[in-house]
Amino acid sequence: MKLCPNCGTQNADHFTQCPNCGTILPAAAPQPVYSGGTNGYVPPAYQAAPVTTAGGWFGWSLLCGILPIIGALIMMSSAKDPSAKNFAKAMIIVQAVTFVLSALCSTTLRTVLQSVVENM
Ligand SMILES: [Zn+2]
Numbered sequence: 001m002k003l004c005p006n007c008g009t010q011n012a013d014h015f016t017q018c019p020n021c022g023t024i025l026p027a028a029a030p031q032p033v034y035s036g037g038t039n040g041y042v043p044p045a046y047q048a049a050p051v052t053t054a055g056g057w058f059g060w061s062l063l064c065g066i067l068p069i070i071g072a073l074i075m076m077s078s079a080k081d082p083s084a085k086n087f088a089k090a091m092i093i094v095q096a097v098t099f100v101l102s103a104l105c106s107t108t109l110r111t112v113l114q115s116v117v118e119n120m
Contacts, residue, residue, distance in 0.1 A: 002026070050080040060084060068095045 002011045006023040017024055052060070060079065063071035069092055076088035 049082070052079065052081040052084045056081075056084070060088070064088075064091050064095075068099070 002013055002015060002025050003009075004011060004018040004021065004023055004025060007018060007021040009018055009020040011018055011020075011025060015025055060071075060075050063075060065071070067074070072088045072091035072095060076085055076092070079085050079088060
């Protein structure tokens with residue numbers, strides 16, 4: 001609404017002259033126009049977590065199978081997916097435990113076999 005500065009009549013915004021007293025009405029104050037700006041706020045770019053594909057897992061599994069511990073170390077240092085890094089850490093522990101257990105078992109087995117052979 002435009003308020004007439006002379007008589008105080010409220011006039012519609014599109015009126016340029018007061019219908020009551022004939023005073024020329026001032027131009028309406030410009031309405032704030034949304035320009036599509038962001039007022040300086042820039043949303044952070046969405047970064048999806050890297051995902052290891054089935055082919056990627058196949059490659060890592062193959063590497064870990066062929067090169068125990070070393071393969072997992074390579075995987076831990078070069079995998080981009082945090083889950084793959086965690087898997088590599090777990091793989092190093094599993095393979096280290098397996099190595100120790102198999103060493104113990106083979107030692108025990110050799111001792112048992114030796115005693116069997118000596119007693120024959
Ligand atoms: Zn007026």
